[in-house]
Amino acid sequence: MELGGCEMKKEQLAKELMVKWFLENKRTDVKEVLQVIISSVYEEIETKKANN
Helix, strand or coil, rough: CCCHHHHHHHHHHHHHHHHHHHHHCCCCCCCHHHHHHHHHHHHHHHHHHCCC
């Protein structure tokens, strides 16, 4: 995966949101958060493919 400016910003935002979510929900299950991030990224990729 090539990381351009936009993709890097999305990755940083995802990391920041994950930390915020952990703090707000007092969660410690990293797998749970990663699953949410991965599934949303997969949906975004599939949507882009369908639109092209």
